[in-house]
Amino acid sequence: MPELKCPVCGGTVKVDDDALPGELVEHDCGAVLEVYRDENGELKLRPFQGVQEDWGE
Numbered sequence: 001m002p003e004l005k006c007p008v009c010g011g012t013v014k015v016d017d018d019a020l021p022g023e024l025v026e027h028d029c030g031a032v033l034e035v036y037r038d039e040n041g042e043l044k045l046r047p048f049q050g051v052q053e054d055w056g057e
Contacts, residue, residue, distance in 0.1 A: 004045050024048055
């Protein structure tokens with residue numbers, strides 16, 4: 001299980017071995033992170049900037 005660094009708090013985030021780019025992971029700091037592959041093909045995390053559904057509307 002790869003351990004990646006949270007780009008928000010710098011903490012360790014464990015990601016499943018079969019994680020795919022685009023997969024979302026919630027970290028203990030409350031950040032929602034998106035898995036992606038960098039230019040070297042390595043898995044990395046970035047803050048999720050996509051649209052989240054608002055069930056209150």
